[in-house]
Amino acid sequence: METVKLTIDNKQIEVPKGTTIYKAAKGMGIDIPVLCYMDLHDLGVENKPAGCRICVVEVEGRRNLAPSCSTACMEGMVVKTHTPRVINARRTVMELILSDHPKDCLTCPKSGHCDLQDMAVRLGIRNIPGQEYAEMSTYKKDFSPAIIRDVDKCIMCRRCETMCNQVQTVGALSAVNRGFTAVVAPAFEQDLEKSPCTFCGQCVAVCPTGALTEVDHTAKVIRAIADPTKTVLVQTAPAVRAALGEEFGMKPGTLVTGKMAAALRKIGFDYVFDTDFAADLTIMEEGTELLDRLTRHLNGDKSVKLPILTSCCPAWVNFFEHSFTDMLDVPSSAKSPQQMFGSIAKSYFADKLGKKRDELVVVSVMPCLAKKYECQRDEFKVDGNPDVDYSISTRELAHLIKEFNINFAELPDEDFDRPLGESTGAAVIFGATGGVIEAAVRTAYEVQTGKKLEKIDFTELRGMEGIRTATIDFNGLPINIGIAHGLGNARKLLEQVRSGKANFHAIEVMACPGGCIGGGGQPLHHGDSSIIKARMEAIYREDAGKEIRKSHENPYIQQLYEEFLGKPMSETAHHLLHTHYFNRKKDVYIK
Amino acid sequence: MSHVKVELKPEQVTKIKEICKSFNNNPGELINVLHQTQGAFGYLPAEVQEVVAAELGIPVAKVYGVVTFYSFFTMLPKGKHPISVCTGTACYVRGAEKVLDEFKRILEVKVGESTPDGKFSLNCLRCVGACGLAPVVLVGDKVYGRVSPDGVKDILNEYAD
Missing domain, CATH: 1.10.10 (Arc Repressor Mutant, subunit A)
Known part of the structure; x- marks a missing residue:
């Protein structure tokens, strides 16, 4: 490998040719400040528009300062990262950015988690010269069911654009207009809801300021809990327990399942249930549907659609409803675990309590923003009453816990309530990419072959690679499986299927890189993708520690079928647990 | 836009x-x-x-x-008689903005728009290389020099067919 030698802050270093000054310095323990730059190394994502100029350094012999994030090291270069000229320039750049930024930090939803705020602190900004007369760019706010755009707070770092276009290939957001009026917006500056946006929330996950935030439902949840006429149920998604601790200063990858259940009980939810229960239910329905399609296919039925595509991820559902409208009958018709839970809670469980569905309020805690969109879809309502009333993110739950004066770290471990709180290891791994299909394989294998699995861990289905494939031996019958996380990878895999190049029986898709653990509603990773890896390890740790690790062995699932549903894909199950998809493609955005 | x-x-x-x-x-x-x-x-x-x-x-x-x-691209149709007011430096210092304001007032359109009957559209441009005639207005291909706000009405009247 060709290398170059250079000096950074009076120290010699040798780096591979092409290394940026920023990365070379980082390797020496020199932490040059960056704002627009983002490197999600484990996901192969890098955003370096060299737009903000916070990372400038002095290079001997060069007339102007160099942006270190995008300037390659050269042989013999002499770089200085903290001369008075550099420090001055950084402060001026920051002051200019702030001069066109609202000063409502105290009430901004991003306060305390804002990269811009942190940078102002770090650079010691105490004054914004000229702010009395400086003009501010203003722009309309955009309220969608999941994401709020407040573009006045945009600093044009373009991180959201990178996520939306390069990683997710959704293409909802682009930089438009120029100069002072430049903003990141959907086509024709329409609202997000009229764009191809899937509400995956990856733009929110990387936004350094309060320009992109989630719709906050905590106030509605507080009101519901205080309402004596309502019985309030909460369900928590698998990925939440692997990340919530981070909001309370715990190490990434800390599992807080027991503390979370205790906190929810303290907040005052009447029943603390688990979306994992519904994940087990999803496996029963989706796994049965897979085996049904497979059997018909093997018997020569030409009308059967394979591969079956998972349908747990609401952003993925939004994506194919927009981009693969010719394949709407390919995904599994199984509802997502969130919606299955709501549906069962407001039928089976409401009957058990002897209550009407509108006396129950179902709250979900999700690592996801698309879940906010999903729960308000019309097909998931009965007479206008939604199966899931409010969906809050992991971050919103952390807020609630703090607002309810709960010392999270000192909570004892508690368990979920029964019956809708019991779950297996198969349900937990729904939170990581590859987990849903692994859970489905654990059950489908035993149902199909009639044999007991000797090895429950299918490590060949795990990992961080964007697209993974594996063939699982179902007692002599090879089952080809595809896995994609990140919608860009899903698009690649789906295009192979559409053109007939790929021969899969089942494909799992998760919209967010890493799966739900990297969801748009999770604690912000601030560009550190090792956090997502740590959460993934936590998920598999939780699975390994579970007594029951196969969905069909969940005794409360068995009871639900005995008492209420009959068998998987029965008429009742179809009515309550399955859905259909719509063509959401809009050719003309201007109406 | x-x-x-x-x-x-x-x-x-x-x-x-x-x-x-x-x-x-x-x-x-x-x-x-x-x-x-x-x-x-x-x-x-x-x-x-x-x-x-x-x-x-x-x-x-x-x-x-x-x-x-790119300012070259437009999402609005041009009028039958496209009007361009030069707001380059020379025209600007010699009162192009007042001329532009008069066009806006009489035609009741903003820059970039057309009149409802599609007859006139109003735009700005930067320097046509006739700075000696500043401020300069173009209607179609015809160049008008030393235009004053008072002269705007006369220019428009030429197209009153």
């Missing part, structure tokens, strides 16, 4: 597709495609941009981003 709603005729869609095809539907040729399309249509309404995006296989948000970045 403000815009108008149009319904494309099948032959117009075909025309856009032909232009895209002449550039091998290469997304890297977006600017050239838009250039030719605007040449053919006079402007680039949203519907045209959607066809271009679909043909080149890129998000329509990207196309819109390019259209709004």
